[in-house]
Amino acid sequence: MALSVPDVLTALFLGFIFGWVLDKGGLNRYYKIANVFRFTDLTVLRFMMTGMLVGMIGIFTLKHFGALELTAVTATVLAGNLIGGMVFGVGMALAGFCPGTCITGIARGQLDYLIPGLLGFLTGGVIFGALYRTPLVQWLLTAGRPDLAYAKLPDILGVDPLLLALVFSEAILLFLYVLGRTRLRRPDDLEKIVERERIEAGLEERPQLQGVGD
Amino acid sequence: MKWLLKQLQRDLWSPEVAGIGLGLVYVLALLLSQRAPGVSGTFFNIAAIVGKPLTAGDPANQFFVTIFPPVTETIGWQFWIVIGLFFGALASVLIGGHFKLTLIPVEQWRDVFGGAVWKRWVIAFIGGVILQIGAGLAGGCTSGLALAGGVQLSPAAFLFIPGIFISGAIVQLLVYRDKY
Numbered sequence: 001m002a003l004s005v006p007d008v009l010t011a012l013f014l015g016f017i018f019g020w021v022l023d024k025g026g027l028n029r030y031y032k033i034a035n036v037f038r039f040t041d042l043t044v045l046r047f048m049m050t051g052m053l054v055g056m057i058g059i060f061t062l063k064h065f066g067a068l069e070l071t072a073v074t075a076t077v078l079a080g081n082l083i084g085g086m087v088f089g090v091g092m093a094l095a096g097f098c099p100g101t102c103i104t105g106i107a108r109g110q111l112d113y114l115i116p117g118l119l120g121f122l123t124g125g126v127i128f129g130a131l132y133r134t135p136l137v138q139w140l141l142t143a144g145r146p147d148l149a150y151a152k153l154p155d156i157l158g159v160d161p162l163l164l165a166l167v168f169s170e171a172i173l174l175f176l177y178v179l180g181r182t183r184l185r186r187p188d189d190l191e192k193i194v195e196r197e198r199i200e201a202g203l204e205e206r207p208q209l210q211g212v213g214d
Numbered sequence: 215m216k217w218l219l220k221q222l223q224r225d226l227w228s229p230e231v232a233g234i235g236l237g238l239v240y241v242l243a244l245l246l247s248q249r250a251p252g253v254s255g256t257f258f259n260i261a262a263i264v265g266k267p268l269t270a271g272d273p274a275n276q277f278f279v280t281i282f283p284p285v286t287e288t289i290g291w292q293f294w295i296v297i298g299l300f301f302g303a304l305a306s307v308l309i310g311g312h313f314k315l316t317l318i319p320v321e322q323w324r325d326v327f328g329g330a331v332w333k334r335w336v337i338a339f340i341g342g343v344i345l346q347i348g349a350g351l352a353g354g355c356t357s358g359l360a361l362a363g364g365v366q367l368s369p370a371a372f373l374f375i376p377g378i379f380i381s382g383a384i385v386q387l388l389v390y391r392d393k394y
Binding site for chain 2: 003007008010011012013014015016017018019020021022023024025026028029030031034035036037038039043044046047048049050051052053054055056058059060062067068069070071073074075076077078080081082083084085086087088089090091092093094095096097098099100101102103104105106107108109110111112113115116117118119120121122123124125126127128129130132133137140141150151152153154156161164165168176188190193194197198201202203204
């Protein structure tokens with residue numbers, strides 16, 4: 001599919017907004033990603049779930065009125081999606097970034113994102129491509145692949161797409177509400193240290209008053 | 215106006231406010247370009263510059279030929295997303311006056327792992343390698359699979375996301391130990 005000029009401009013514009021919100025969401029900081037896996041800072045979950053909620057309602061409403069079509073995205077492969085996700089999670093917890101947040105992390109001037117981070121991704125890319133034909137990789141890429149690998153949940157379950165999107169949205173809303181109301185973990189010493197470091201680096205204006213509004 | 219400028223300069227927004235913008239990006243991408251943004255694919259396209267000649271000896275391996283051809287041969291829509299991604303974050307950082315060259319993360323890293331730069335750089339590199347292999351196996355990353363698939367109710371995303379959290383939590387348990 002050849003790229004038109006409007007397509008390029010749209011991609012640049014959408015990428016720009018995407019990069020902006022990743023930075024404002026704090027997703028391009030090591031501690032935000034590292035701590036979601038410690039369940040002490042749920043920013044990443046709250047950011048992603050809100051994005052999914054808004055995206056889902058928007059997309060399926062527009063689809064309902066025939067304004068857009070879904071894309072093929074990724075094939076469903078039980079082994080690949082799940083085990084690939086688990087491999088991905090190891091890297092994400094260790095590094096404290098993922099591909100998109102590495103790019104946006106470079107924009108803050110973080111040289112550990114620019115040099116070892118990017119080099120790691122490219123090295124991993126070459127390694128994966130070189131191992132692509134090996135039996136293990138081929139097994140992971142095909143094991144548990146249904147006939148209709150690109151089918152979406154509404155088709156699989158045979159329900160109205162907009163209805164299912166609204167059901168999912170309700171679930172996400174409930175999830176966000178619970179996340180907002182409860183602390184999964186008590187604030188730990190690290191959290192206080194991070195707050196002090198952010199004030200010292202001029203990233204936060206003033207310390208939050210303890211106990212007020214809690 | 216002053217309020218707006220102050221908001222644009224803030225280092226962090228509430229995750230929900232930023233998340234609304236994230237959702238709109240995916241709606242507009244599907245509406246305007248019939249595509250969903252993803253990042254890891256472009257990393258494969260760049261890796262292909264080295265990977266294609268390296269795997270040329272095995273004609274059966276079409277990974278860097280048809281699936282992810284070198285970015286020097288064809289530049290796709292996702293490439294421009296990645297370019298935009300960088301400049302969007304850069305604009306946010308510069309408006310806030312938060313640009314600063316650093317070798318290790320400003321927050322938390324030093325307190326847990328110490329100030330040695332080599333340690334952070336080795337782990338960032340290894341993490342990057344593992345991330346890209348994981349993205350290859352899963353068929354995308356946080357943007358092109360978890361989000362792009364999630365907003366479109368693709369089962370792949372709902373297998374991928376729990377996978378990340380299962381292993382991510384285990385890794386942090388092992389790495390942080392008594393600080394977990």
